[in-house]
Amino acid sequence: xxxxxxxxxxxxxxxxxxxxxxxxPMWFEASRDSIFRLFNPDMDPQNWKLILASxxxxxxAETLFGTDVEIRTFISRIGKSSFDAYQECWQNGVKxxxxxxxxxxxxxxxxxxxxxxxxxITQMKQHGIPAE
Amino acid sequence: xxxxxxxxxxxxxxxxxxxxxxxxPMWFEASRDSIFRLFNPDMDPQNWKLILASxxxxxxAETLFGTDVEIRTFISRIGKSSFDAYQECWQNGVKxxxxxxxxxxxxxxxxxxxxxxxxxITQMKQHGIPAE
Amino acid sequence: xxxxxxxxxxxxxxxxxxxxxxxxPMWFEASRDSIFRLFNPDMDPQNWKLILASxxxxxxAETLFGTDVEIRTFISRIGKSSFDAYQECWQNGVKxxxxxxxxxxxxxxxxxxxxxxxxxITQMKQHGIPAE
Amino acid sequence: xxxxxxxxxxxxxxxxxxxxxxxxPMWFEASRDSIFRLFNPDMDPQNWKLILASxxxxxxAETLFGTDVEIRTFISRIGKSSFDAYQECWQNGVKxxxxxxxxxxxxxxxxxxxxxxxxxITQMKQHGIPAE
Numbered sequence: 001x002x003x004x005x006x007x008x009x010x011x012x013x014x015x016x017x018x019x020x021x022x023x024x025p026m027w028f029e030a031s032r033d034s035i036f037r038l039f040n041p042d043m044d045p046q047n048w049k050l051i052l053a054s055x056x057x058x059x060x061a062e063t064l065f066g067t068d069v070e071i072r073t074f075i076s077r078i079g080k081s082s083f084d085a086y087q088e089c090w091q092n093g094v095k096x097x098x099x100x101x102x103x104x105x106x107x108x109x110x111x112x113x114x115x116x117x118x119x120x121i122t123q124m125k126q127h128g129i130p131a132e
Numbered sequence: 133x134x135x136x137x138x139x140x141x142x143x144x145x146x147x148x149x150x151x152x153x154x155x156x157p158m159w160f161e162a163s164r165d166s167i168f169r170l171f172n173p174d175m176d177p178q179n180w181k182l183i184l185a186s187x188x189x190x191x192x193a194e195t196l197f198g199t200d201v202e203i204r205t206f207i208s209r210i211g212k213s214s215f216d217a218y219q220e221c222w223q224n225g226v227k228x229x230x231x232x233x234x235x236x237x238x239x240x241x242x243x244x245x246x247x248x249x250x251x252x253i254t255q256m257k258q259h260g261i262p263a264e
Numbered sequence: 265x266x267x268x269x270x271x272x273x274x275x276x277x278x279x280x281x282x283x284x285x286x287x288x289p290m291w292f293e294a295s296r297d298s299i300f301r302l303f304n305p306d307m308d309p310q311n312w313k314l315i316l317a318s319x320x321x322x323x324x325a326e327t328l329f330g331t332d333v334e335i336r337t338f339i340s341r342i343g344k345s346s347f348d349a350y351q352e353c354w355q356n357g358v359k360x361x362x363x364x365x366x367x368x369x370x371x372x373x374x375x376x377x378x379x380x381x382x383x384x385i386t387q388m389k390q391h392g393i394p395a396e
Numbered sequence: 397x398x399x400x401x402x403x404x405x406x407x408x409x410x411x412x413x414x415x416x417x418x419x420x421p422m423w424f425e426a427s428r429d430s431i432f433r434l435f436n437p438d439m440d441p442q443n444w445k446l447i448l449a450s451x452x453x454x455x456x457a458e459t460l461f462g463t464d465v466e467i468r469t470f471i472s473r474i475g476k477s478s479f480d481a482y483q484e485c486w487q488n489g490v491k492x493x494x495x496x497x498x499x500x501x502x503x504x505x506x507x508x509x510x511x512x513x514x515x516x517i518t519q520m521k522q523h524g525i526p527a528e
Binding site for chain 3: 410411417418421422425441442444447448449450451452453454455504508
């Protein structure tokens with residue numbers, strides 16, 4: 001599991017008084033930096049190696065301004081050239097949002113997917129979802 | 133089908149040179165205003181009647197800065213108190229992104245879901261996905 | 265004067281119930297596209313010719329969700345290599361926000377400012393602030 | 397001085413490869429939370445006591461993705477009912493952006509400005525700009 005603390009910004013609230021739904025995909029993307037780093041240790045955008053194929057988000061409770069949230073990121077599936085990142089947003093002991101992003105290891109020059117390197121897979125396996 | 137034209141903003145691009153993935157949920161939410169209006173003709177946030185239960189987004193091609201996009205919104209499922217909105221983003225004749233949002237008719241005062249009113253269902257049916 | 269219509273997005277509101285202050289610089293940047301186009305007719309980000317030196321924004325009234333705004337953009341100063349764009353946000357007949365951005369004609373390859381081309385100055389002069 | 401560390405988000409970059417200009421007002425607003433807290437210790441949006449009258453931002457160098465920034469916030473002017481917050485964004489030892497926001501102590505119910513309470517002024521004075 002990777003964890004990341006985020007302080008909700010007042011501008012991320014909406015007129016209903018809590019964090020707008022469209023903010024969560026942003027927090028989740030920002031929290032996948034730990035995964036990007038496995039592929040791109042230098043984090044150079046010119047050498048980016050992942051593309052997002054799809055993602056889903058489910059809302060379980062309101063996320064509020066005024067208290068930090070913890071984003072928990074797991075590697076929930078490892079395929080040949082793609083993988084899933086399952087993420088949760090926790091605030092005040094409550095899981096308010098969860099979601100899964102499917103990412104593809106991609107060569108922007110060749111415009112094709114590529115197998116995930118073995119040394120990355122080894123690291124990914126340390127961040128799986130623990131058996132309950 | 134509801135349609136909505138959006139001009140991509142330069143600030144919505146990212147260092148990879150095209151529209152960032154987290155922008156699409158924002159365009160899709162903005163384009164669901166036509167649906168909100170069926171429930172809340174006055175669009176008063178203090179009288180909001182819908183909550184977002186979940187959504188998913190799939191990326192088919194890069195969305196670019198410099199050309200308008202058309203967001204197409206369909207009511208793809210009508211349940212008792214919830215429904216699905218299926219949406220597509222089109223640019224230069226290409227469907228670049230699609231996604232589905234599941235929304236619930238909700239009473240914020242009672243904190244419970246409520247049946248979708250009959251007159252709203254009647255209107256929704258005019259915006260279904262056409263049979264191919 | 266250049267004019268641009270923007271539909272406020274629900275996600276651009278904040279918990280105080282109106283459009284968050286940080287949204288205005290985004291609307292203003294998006295509305296300066298007409299100016300960018302004078303320098304970069306093809307709007308290719310790889311061939312961008314302007315940098316933002318500074319900007320200021322003043323808030324006169326609340327901007328609300330539910331009604332379109334009109335952004336009015338004027339060229340309020342033309343220097344040798346820099347110029348000012350003065351902008352106003354109007355909603356329901358009220359000027360809610362105004363601001364000025366100072367931009368520099370810049371060569372990203374040489375990393376130096378460059379004189380504004382004569383043909384651009386000619387066009388800019390058609391968009392000045394009218395004498396009252 | 398108040399200090400706040402922010403990790404730039406990849407989605408905050410733009411097609412020019414660095415952090416988009418419109419992001420800085422968001423980081424600055426988020427970093428003024430320390431000031432809001434002086435007025436609203438409970439950070440309850442329903443009891444908000446400040447409004448933003450105006451702000452300006454100046455760009456000195458590019459802000460990049462991949463390295464944390466430090467936002468430094470000073471109280472640079474204290475008036476009867478308004479004050480200025482001067483802020484700087486530092487990254488890798490370079491001051492990349494600076495700006496000043498003018499805020500007003502405001503009663504949303506009465507819709508009028510109010511004198512800044514003495515105990516808040518006392519605290520504000522501890523965060524002034526040090527004499528050089």
